[in-house]
Amino acid sequence: MVLIWRRECDNGSPIFNTQAWILDPVHPELLLRVNAPLLSSIFCASASWDSNGALVVAGGARTSGSPPGEPKETYRFLPGALGYPPTSFTAPGCPTYPLVPGTAWTYVDDTSIGRWYPSVITLMKGVIAQGTQFERPSSSTLLIGGSDCEASCLPGPTPPIEFWQTLPPRGYVPPGWSHTLYPDGGGSHTPPSSPTPEQYVRRAVAGQSLPNPRLDTYPRALQLSDMGPFLERKIRNVFVPGDTNTVYPDDHRKPEAGATWVMRLRYPGANLPAAELWRGPESTQGVARNRRHYGNAVLLHTLEANFPDSDGYNRVIALNGAHNTNLAVGPAFNWLITETVEEFDPNNNPAEAGAWVTKSVDLQTPRLYGNSVVLPTRDILVIGGAARINSALHAVTGPPGQPGEFEHRPELYSPGLAGASGGASSTMMERSPNAPGNIHPYSRLYHNVAVLLPDGRIVHIGGADEDDPGDYSFGGYTGEIFSPPYLGYGFRPTIADISATEIVFGASFDVFVQHTQTMDRFVLLRPAAVTHQVDADQRYIELVFQYIGVQEGVKQYRLSAPAEDLGPAGYYMLFAVERDAEPVPRRAPSVAQFILLK
Numbered sequence: 258m259v260l261i262w263r264r265e266c267d268n269g270s271p272i273f274n275t276q277a278w279i280l281d282p283v284h285p286e287l288l289l290r291v292n293a294p295l296l297s298s299i300f301c302a303s304a305s306w307d308s309n310g311a312l313v314v315a316g317g318a319r320t321s322g323s324p325p326g327e328p329k330e331t332y333r334f335l336p337g338a339l340g341y342p343p344t345s346f347t348a349p350g351c352p353t354y355p356l357v358p359g360t361a362w363t364y365v366d367d368t369s370i371g372r373w374y375p376s377v378i379t380l381m382k383g384v385i386a387q388g389t390q391f392e393r394p395s396s397s398t399l400l401i402g403g404s405d406c407e408a409s410c411l412p413g414p415t416p417p418i419e420f421w422q423t424l425p426p427r428g429y430v431p432p433g434w435s436h437t438l439y440p441d442g443g444g445s446h447t448p449p450s451s452p453t454p455e456q457y458v459r460r461a462v463a464g465q466s467l468p469n470p471r472l473d474t475y476p477r478a479l480q481l482s483d484m485g486p487f488l489e490r491k492i493r494n495v496f497v498p499g500d501t502n503t504v505y506p507d508d509h510r511k512p513e514a515g516a517t518w519v520m521r522l523r524y525p526g527a528n529l530p531a532a533e534l535w536r537g538p539e540s541t542q543g544v545a546r547n548r549r550h551y552g553n554a555v556l557l558h559t560l561e562a563n564f565p566d567s568d569g570y571n572r573v574i575a576l577n578g579a580h581n582t583n584l585a586v587g588p589a590f591n592w593l594i595t596e597t598v599e600e601f602d603p604n605n606n607p608a609e610a611g612a613w614v615t616k617s618v619d620l621q622t623p624r625l626y627g628n629s630v631v632l633p634t635r636d637i638l639v640i641g642g643a644a645r646i647n648s649a650l651h652a653v654t655g656p657p658g659q660p661g662e663f664e665h666r667p668e669l670y671s672p673g674l675a676g677a678s679g680g681a682s683s684t685m686m687e688r689s690p691n692a693p694g695n696i697h698p699y700s701r702l703y704h705n706v707a708v709l710l711p712d713g714r715i716v717h718i719g720g721a722d723e724d725d726p727g728d729y730s731f732g733g734y735t736g737e738i739f740s741p742p743y744l745g746y747g748f749r750p751t752i753a754d755i756s757a758t759e760i761v762f763g764a765s766f767d768v769f770v771q772h773t774q775t776m777d778r779f780v781l782l783r784p785a786a787v788t789h790q791v792d793a794d795q796r797y798i799e800l801v802f803q804y805i806g807v808q809e810g811v812k813q814y815r816l817s818a819p820a821e822d823l824g825p826a827g828y829y830m831l832f833a834v835e836r837d838a839e840p841v842p843r844r845a846p847s848v849a850q851f852i853l854l855k
């Protein structure tokens with residue numbers, strides 16, 4: 258099942274509610290309406306699956322029915338509270354849909370300031386600032402970035418919000434956003450005075466100036482297990498690669514544009530007297546410097562080490578996006594979409610600690626507003642977006658023989674060797690044979706999302722060019738399901754049984770698999786929580802396993818659950834992946850089994 262939402266349909270009332278639906282990939286023609294009696298619009302909000310399997314949703318967009326400023330309300334969506342069977346829903350001016358009963362949406366608390374385009378991530382286990390007045394419980398949720406005013410605000414938008422807030426898991430007292438971290442030296446916003454906020458300190462690696470204490474809109478935040486020799490192996494840092502600003506486009510000319518940020522929280526063993534914000538190393542790509550406006554970043558923990566360059570963990574792959582090549586002050590922008598792919602690996606060779614590596618193989622097509630989805634085979638599916646844009650970041654039609662405005666073809670990218678430039682490859686998918694005219698029927702630009710399904714397919718939804726609704730708006734109301742090549746190989750493993758579905762970090766458990774080819778790997782993937790091409794929940798973890806035996810054609814494997822510093826607690830999809838004996842092995846995944854890591 259896939260949860261999707263948008264602003265309420267226009268029935269002539271100044272409402273600011275939200276339409277929410279459940280999409281069943283088995284019956285994609287039928288959308289199920291979910292009752293969402295929210296107090297604010299969660300359009301342009303951010304979300305993350307918490308350690309108990311609820312979706313935390315914070316922020317949103319101000320609408321005509323809202324009070325001044327952006328929404329402060331925070332909600333949890335509880336899938337287990339959905340009922341059955343569906344009833345019927347209708348409202349004046351709105352389509353009629355089957356309505357799923359139940360009270361799945363619950364209000365949690367207000368943030369101290371409303372946020373538009375923030376990022377929400379569920380943190381790894383570990384009590385933060387233990388033994389101090391700022392102690393926070395394990396598996397809290399972190400809220401960062403965003404602006405408190407949309408670009409239409411007058412006299413102009415305010416700077417992105419520079420303080421961070423944490424929300425404890427369900428059942429903790431006090432239950433709300435009762436902890437705030439603010440920068441030394443102050444900032445553009447005033448943090449709440451009660452409870453007492455915690456100050457974080459700004460730091461910079463050699464050759465960099467102290468960071469401006471603000472994370473921009475929709476920062477691509479990924480929590481790593483450690484930073485290796487780059488930052489003295491400090492643990493469980495929140496890493497933000499190539500942060501760029503959607504509120505102040507002129508910031509793309511500033512030295513801070515495209516910077517790498519590292520947020521260091523006071524986990525046990527981190528030995529930090531205060532939380533820190535570091536400005537880290539930038540890309541070596543000349544003027545681009547990893548300035549990937551509306552690009553993507555994904556996190557891989559792989560077992561294929563590449564010593565001395567990498568141990569295979571904490572691989573951050575950055576791809577897609579645009580940067581402004583005109584650094585002169587003035588109104589003119591010259592946006593260039595990049596096809597380059599970079600990898601940041603903090604565990605690489607100490608002589609190059611924390612360096613960005615540009616992959617030797619680029620994407621075949623540059624994209625803005627594209628999505629990057631990690632598949633169970635470790636390939637990255639790049640889908641949707643535009644290949645050509647103008648100075649206003651709108652898609653444009655290319656000249657004859659040149660790429661057009663939208664990219665309709667998915668691309669499979671293999672990231673290659675860990676911490677190194679080599680080994681990568683790229684394959685452009687053929688246009689869909691099932692779509693009219695032998696192409697994908699709809700263009701998918703801003704607001705399009707792509708989600709990996711448990712059966713290995715990818716659902717691709719929305720993405721109208723809202724700046725040209727006469728031509729492109731219809732695509733925003735549609736979705737497609739993409740089947741990767743591995744579904745056509747003629748072989749596929751089946752997970753027949755599993756010894757436990759609730760598993761403690763680091764524990765062993767058994768998986769029973771039917772397969773005909775060689776077992777290649779077992780993989781955990783976090784369920785998606787994606788918006789605006791940003792998915793901080795996306796995380797790929799390969800598991801250590803050993804063969805135990807076979808009985809009646811079912812093979813038994815013993816798996817080791819990951820350490821608790823490789824991902825947050827919560828639900829994961831477990832895939833078994835087998836490979837054939839072709840000279841270039843083909844890999845096919847099973848249908849996923851959901852497990853709860855705790």
